[in-house]
Amino acid sequence: AQLEALSQGMTLRDASAYNVQFRGVQAVLIDSLSYQRLEPDAPWIAYQQFCEHFLAPLALMAMRDIRCGRLLRSSVEGIPLDLAARLLPGRSRLRLGLGAHLHLHARSQRQHADASGSGRTARLSLSRQIALIESLRSTVSGLRWQPEGTEWADYADHTSYDDEATRSKEAIVGAMLGAAAGSSGAGGGAAVWDLGANTGRYSAIASGLGRRVLAFDIDPAAAERHYRSLRRDGRTDTTPLVMDLADPSPALGWAHRERRSLEERGGDGVLMALALVHHLAIGRNVPLPMLLGWLADLGSELIIEWVPREDPMAQRLLAAREDIFGRYTEEGLQAAMVERWVQVDRAPIVGSARVLYHLRRR
Numbered sequence: 001a002q003l004e005a006l007s008q009g010m011t012l013r014d015a016s017a018y019n020v021q022f023r024g025v026q027a028v029l030i031d032s033l034s035y036q037r038l039e040p041d042a043p044w045i046a047y048q049q050f051c052e053h054f055l056a057p058l059a060l061m062a063m064r065d066i067r068c069g070r071l072l073r074s075s076v077e078g079i080p081l082d083l084a085a086r087l088l089p090g091r092s093r094l095r096l097g098l099g100a101h102l103h104l105h106a107r108s109q110r111q112h113a114d115a116s117g118s119g120r121t122a123r124l125s126l127s128r129q130i131a132l133i134e135s136l137r138s139t140v141s142g143l144r145w146q147p148e149g150t151e152w153a154d155y156a157d158h159t160s161y162d163d164e165a166t167r168s169k170e171a172i173v174g175a176m177l178g179a180a181a182g183s184s185g186a187g188g189g190a191a192v193w194d195l196g197a198n199t200g201r202y203s204a205i206a207s208g209l210g211r212r213v214l215a216f217d218i219d220p221a222a223a224e225r226h227y228r229s230l231r232r233d234g235r236t237d238t239t240p241l242v243m244d245l246a247d248p249s250p251a252l253g254w255a256h257r258e259r260r261s262l263e264e265r266g267g268d269g270v271l272m273a274l275a276l277v278h279h280l281a282i283g284r285n286v287p288l289p290m291l292l293g294w295l296a297d298l299g300s301e302l303i304i305e306w307v308p309r310e311d312p313m314a315q316r317l318l319a320a321r322e323d324i325f326g327r328y329t330e331e332g333l334q335a336a337m338v339e340r341w342v343q344v345d346r347a348p349i350v351g352s353a354r355v356l357y358h359l360r361r362r
Helices: 002-007 046-063 068-074 079-085 091-093 096-114 126-141 163-179 201-208 220-233 279-283 287-296 313-320 329-337
Strands: 008-014 021-024 026-029 035-037 192-197 212-218 238-242 269-273 299-306 341-348 356-361
Touching: 002 008, 002 126, 046 068, 046 079, 046 091, 046 096, 046 126, 068 220, 079 096, 091 096, 096 126, 163 201, 163 269, 163 299, 163 341, 163 356, 192 201, 201 212, 201 238, 201 269, 212 220, 220 238, 269 287, 279 287, 279 299, 279 313, 287 299, 287 329, 329 341, 329 356
Parallel strands: 192 212, 192 269, 212 238, 269 299
Antiparallel strands: 008 035, 021 026, 299 356, 341 356
16 A cells, blocks of 8 residues: 555555455555655655554564464554564574564664654655565565464364254254344345354355355464465455454453444344354353353344254363353253343254254344
8 A cells, every 4th residue: 555655646654453454355444544645755654553563463473473463452552563573583583574674673763762862854765665665565475374273273174063964054054144134134234243153164154145244263273264265266255353252352542442342343243153152151161141141242143053062072172171061051041042132943953963043132
């Protein structure tokens, strides 16, 4: 965007990651007010912000640990460059772009912080500013992260479903989605939030019915595989997002009002919580009434899969801990529904002990 702006005699005065939203998997700059006329030989005022909001997080995620992306939750101002420089491995200094834009940039910040007086304002010709942006683009493009085979990224290959149960579940989910009104009429365009989407098998059913889909998963590898498959297929109706649903994105910024929480962003769409209940109720100790109440804050309709404790996937979770989940029963789930939900449909999955429910918020 900055290169395009420079070609038109303009510049971006902001480079916040919050100025970018997604249409499917396509990033879209939404802050048109950031454009201003380029002053002759003026430096790019948003250079530091770009490094803090984009380059530093991406470098840490690619070279240190993909979970470093969570550091962005600690501040709306991005990741401080001195912190990023300390956290990055030593070999990052040997990469020209990272050495210049992160390590030397952080050192320059420290020197300017220690210096007294205002000093002279740096000047940067148009050709040098274009070279700077090209260098940033090259540095970001050179960062690579390859998703490893993890428990949840490979989940679709290791579930307890046989082919018959898989076909049954897909058919039931499709029928329930078709009957879900959301906020736009049956079968219409209400957004679907696929909670625990993994690599997107059931997100694809929702998008195939004309729904816009936000596909949440805790596993970055699963979300990355989903993203790559959408890019490969040219799909623009689904956005994969990494999210720990037991610790979702909070409100951020001044008075918690600059950026809204996950709950504040939902409310009227359709939720799918497939193969999720046991992970939150058993794996994260969330009582069923709390879980169903929270889901009612996120959406107006819910397609939820009940996974009984006898299920192999539930047994895997119980094997590593004391069984304190006496209330984890289908009757307990039904009792938890009553306060906030009305049951529209209940459909057992053929060839499986699992059951799908379609609920509508009261």
